[in-house]
Amino acid sequence: MALIRRLQLNTGTVKQFSGILQQREVHLPSFVYDKAYVDGKWVAATSGMTFKVLNPYDGKSLGVVPNMGEEDCKAAIEAAHAAFQEWQNTTAKERSMLLRNWYNLLVKNENELAKIITLEAGKPVKESVGEVQYGHSFVEWFSEEARRINGEVLCSPVKSKEMILIKQPIGVTGLITPWNFPMAMITRKAGAALAAGCTCVVKPAEDTPLTALALAALAEEAGFPKGVFNIVTCDRDNAPAIGKMLCESPLVAGISFTGSTEVGKLLYKQCSQGVKRIGLELGGNAPFIVFNTADVDKAVVGAMASKFRNCGQACVSANRFLIQEEVFDKFVAKLTEKMQQELVLGSGITSTSTLGPLINITQTMKVNKIVEDAVQKGAKVLLGGKQAVNVGERFYEPTLLTNVNDSMTCYKEEIFGPVAVCIKFKSEEEAVSIANDTKRGLAGYFYSNDITQIFRVAKKLSVGMVGINEGMISSAEAAFGGVKESGIGREGSHHGIDEYVYIKYLCFGNL
Numbered sequence: 001m002a003l004i005r006r007l008q009l010n011t012g013t014v015k016q017f018s019g020i021l022q023q024r025e026v027h028l029p030s031f032v033y034d035k036a037y038v039d040g041k042w043v044a045a046t047s048g049m050t051f052k053v054l055n056p057y058d059g060k061s062l063g064v065v066p067n068m069g070e071e072d073c074k075a076a077i078e079a080a081h082a083a084f085q086e087w088q089n090t091t092a093k094e095r096s097m098l099l100r101n102w103y104n105l106l107v108k109n110e111n112e113l114a115k116i117i118t119l120e121a122g123k124p125v126k127e128s129v130g131e132v133q134y135g136h137s138f139v140e141w142f143s144e145e146a147r148r149i150n151g152e153v154l155c156s157p158v159k160s161k162e163m164i165l166i167k168q169p170i171g172v173t174g175l176i177t178p179w180n181f182p183m184a185m186i187t188r189k190a191g192a193a194l195a196a197g198c199t200c201v202v203k204p205a206e207d208t209p210l211t212a213l214a215l216a217a218l219a220e221e222a223g224f225p226k227g228v229f230n231i232v233t234c235d236r237d238n239a240p241a242i243g244k245m246l247c248e249s250p251l252v253a254g255i256s257f258t259g260s261t262e263v264g265k266l267l268y269k270q271c272s273q274g275v276k277r278i279g280l281e282l283g284g285n286a287p288f289i290v291f292n293t294a295d296v297d298k299a300v301v302g303a304m305a306s307k308f309r310n311c312g313q314a315c316v317s318a319n320r321f322l323i324q325e326e327v328f329d330k331f332v333a334k335l336t337e338k339m340q341q342e343l344v345l346g347s348g349i350t351s352t353s354t355l356g357p358l359i360n361i362t363q364t365m366k367v368n369k370i371v372e373d374a375v376q377k378g379a380k381v382l383l384g385g386k387q388a389v390n391v392g393e394r395f396y397e398p399t400l401l402t403n404v405n406d407s408m409t410c411y412k413e414e415i416f417g418p419v420a421v422c423i424k425f426k427s428e429e430e431a432v433s434i435a436n437d438t439k440r441g442l443a444g445y446f447y448s449n450d451i452t453q454i455f456r457v458a459k460k461l462s463v464g465m466v467g468i469n470e471g472m473i474s475s476a477e478a479a480f481g482g483v484k485e486s487g488i489g490r491e492g493s494h495h496g497i498d499e500y501v502y503i504k505y506l507c508f509g510n511l
Contacts, residue, residue: 036066037216039079040226051235056122056357065233076230080172080199081251083227088197092147099143101222106136118348122356135184141476142191162508167501169197171253174246180313182208189256196500209233247271279489279499284442287435288318294447300334302471312418316443321422343398345391357394367417374408436462442482
């Protein structure tokens with residue numbers, strides 16, 4: 001890949017980093033970058049400033065990337081706007097072929113991409129490979145959907161008129177993505193935007209910019225014209241200004257954001273000034289209900305998949321386990337055993353570890369504070385309950401809490417860590433009431449073998465997505481999104497295109 005620019009590391013860092021990788025039987029990924037990607041060029045920040053990208057396993061630096069500011073973001077927006085003038089006129093087939101090229105390159109390089117995700121996000125390699133495959137499935141899906149953005153011919157009420165609806169791309173899109181799925185959250189948004197004929201300015205999370213830059217290199221190799229796909233990197237201090245500019249620039253037509261509800265509300269307010277198109281995929285507080293009629297063994301398998309993927313750092317992770325009293329002890333005992341058997345803390349690079357570190361110290365302290373609050377208010381700790389300092393300062397022991405009540409933070413708020421909170425209930429009505437007693441409404445799960453109960457509960461849960469006897473629900477074919485304060489709009493599926501097109505009505509008269 002001749003266009004690849006490698007990360008410039010000092011000699012000491014290279015030796016140290018390479019030694020660590022050799023010990024763990026991996027090699028330095030072949031494409032890691034020290035520049036952002038704007039208007040088809042690899043560029044530094046105009047200020048010359050950089051920031052470090054840290055490995056959450058040990059807190060050591062993986063290298064540096066540009067710490068871009070408003071001037072850099074403005075340049076990226078202008079480049080995307082200029083590129084849109086031509087890109088919007090490409091045919092659906094042309095866009096489809098470019099997306100397919102990108103997909104093929106993502107598949108070809110999936111092991112290298114997985115290594116980057118493991119190094120900067122801390123995921124076990126198996127999970128990183130899973131994310132890469134999940135991520136490139138969106139590029140494949142939208143490469144096919146690009147050719148199915150169809151209009152409509154309407155039945156005119158007047159003989160002299162013909163009426164049709166066409167769909168056109170909205171323009172430049174600002175895509176603000178999180179650290180927990182650094183590849184998939186970009187491809188889910190950019191795949192749809194590019195398929196529709198929009199151009200993109202991506203602001204990846206400050207914790208995980210290397211994956212985004214690798215995606216840009218492969219998009220460039222795939223043949224996307226300059227300015228169509230841009231990456232602006234910045235640290236946490238510069239992020240608010242970059243986000244504000246994307247929301248308020250008159251050249252940006254729409255924003256798509258995945259992250260916290262608090263930040264989503266701020267971006268929503270900022271977008272209101274220009275009445276922009278906005279898609280928000282925000283925080284969750286997912287209930288996981290186990291009814292008396294459930295197959296408890298299958299419920300435990302689903303609980304493990306839903307709760308502990310990415311160390312619990314997923315917006316659709318089960319946050320509150322609601323277990324009917326007759327099967328409570330059985331479920332808790334089996335979940336305890338499964339956690340002890342399957343959850344192994346360690347570096348994501350090793351093949352034996354199944355649970356990596358939390359992304360940073362701030363997140364680790366947040367999880368610890370939530371558990372301490374529960375213990376102080378009477379929760380019983382069956383497993384874990386503290387930082388795993390013997391492994392690393394960002395690691396938290398897989399934790400199982402019972403005797404939980406509504407005065408505790410873990411009962412009400414999203415944990416985003418490897419903490420399973422078990423709450424006993426008596427009736428279906430009580431379970432649904434507890435499940436819906438939150439401002440969030442992203443995902444919900446329940447296990448039952450009563451078909452009438454299944455239809456009742458599925459309809460009653462105030463969430464955008466429901467897993468019924470299933471703990472893993474995400475796929476490119478499904479419409480991903482929530483209700484209440486968990487967001488606006490849908491990503492994935494054929495509905496994902498809707499966020500990036502306008503419907504234009506054409507009326508032909510005097511025929």
